[in-house]
Amino acid sequence: MGCVESMNYEILMRNASFRECRDYIRQHFREFIDVQPGFKIFDIHLIGIPPIAIGLDADFIVFPYTKPCHGTFLLRIEDTAEAARLRRLKK
Amino acid sequence: MDVVLNGQELVNVSGEPITPRGSALLVLGCPQVPVQTSIALYLINRLRKSGIVTVVAGNKSANTLLLIADPDRHYLGEVMDLDRAVGLISDKKRDFDRCFVFIHNDAGVTYAATMGVISKAKLFTLIYGEHYDDLVKQVDFPCTIIAAKAVHNPLPLKKAIDEVTPWAA
Numbered sequence: 001m002g003c004v005e006s007m008n009y010e011i012l013m014r015n016a017s018f019r020e021c022r023d024y025i026r027q028h029f030r031e032f033i034d035v036q037p038g039f040k041i042f043d044i045h046l047i048g049i050p051p052i053a054i055g056l057d058a059d060f061i062v063f064p065y066t067k068p069c070h071g072t073f074l075l076r077i078e079d080t081a082e083a084a085r086l087r088r089l090k091k
Numbered sequence: 092m093d094v095v096l097n098g099q100e101l102v103n104v105s106g107e108p109i110t111p112r113g114s115a116l117l118v119l120g121c122p123q124v125p126v127q128t129s130i131a132l133y134l135i136n137r138l139r140k141s142g143i144v145t146v147v148a149g150n151k152s153a154n155t156l157l158l159i160a161d162p163d164r165h166y167l168g169e170v171m172d173l174d175r176a177v178g179l180i181s182d183k184k185r186d187f188d189r190c191f192v193f194i195h196n197d198a199g200v201t202y203a204a205t206m207g208v209i210s211k212a213k214l215f216t217l218i219y220g221e222h223y224d225d226l227v228k229q230v231d232f233p234c235t236i237i238a239a240k241a242v243h244n245p246l247p248l249k250k251a252i253d254e255v256t257p258w259a260a
Contacts, residue, residue, distance in 0.1 A: 017197040037205035038181030044174070045181040049204040049232075066201045068150050068173065069121035 003043040004065065004075070012062065013074035021064040021074045022053045029055030029062060033090050042082060059083045101142060112142035113188035116176065116212065118202055119149030119157075120193040124220050126245040127193050128156045133249060134191060134217075134257075135166045141258035144168060146187065148176035173202075180209045187212045189257065195220030200229045207232045215257050219248050 025032050034051035046052050047066040055062035059080045066072045115138050117131055135145045146169045154170050161167045179185040190212035192203035203216050214234035218226050219241040227238050237255050239247035
């Protein structure tokens with residue numbers, strides 16, 4: 001179990017395809033960044049078909065989280081420091 | 092090359108260690124489709140007989156199916172957690188010459204695309220299951236596709252692998 005799974009997260013989508021999650025982020029969040037697979041967020045390296053979209057909404061971060069048996073989840077986690085780090089990467 | 096499988100070590104018929112011809116990572120998917128475990132052991136055997144060191148990465152269930160099937164490790168070499176493998180490769184701490192990704196669902200395609208970016212390995216996608224043809228259409232990144240409609244019977248996928256001979260590539 002990764003640390004993300006022990007965090008206080010909200011599941012916005014479950015059992016979705018990776019592309020559905022990416023489309024959701026781009027359609028529902030004015031602020032997002034594109035990263036490559038392997039990009040580290042919290043304690044995990046992101047799995048995904050490039051580019052991977054990460055949504056930002058104030059201190060909330062929305063990102064895809066893929067597991068082999070359960071497909072891709074779209075998770076929403078509040079973390080002020082991580083949101084700030086991601087915003088710095090946009091510049 | 093005369094190669095004998097001896098635990099994790101590759102040795103010749105005299106029992107002397109040999110220099111590996113390369114390395115291969117097998118990325119396992121969800122083990123709910125029965126052919127995965129059988130094909131993984133078959134592929135490991137063929138790769139190791141060609142002098143290629145193999146490492147398996149999967150979730151706990153997929154790895155345990157292999158470990159229980161090969162308790163004396165006649166075929167299996169190193170086995171590691173999938174998330175750990177992704178982390179090591181992403182951090183450039185480890186890489187392989189070949190990477191085989193088992194795919195029977197959308198998550199499998201996602202893992203394969205990830206390996207194509209983070210690893211320098213020659214990428215092979217093993218696509219199987221009831222809806223293998225739909226999954227093949229989703230693979231739009233560089234790799235060698237090995238695909239067959241195989242759910243319970245591994246022979247169609249074995250045949251497809253034998254035609255590609257990835258251990259010789």
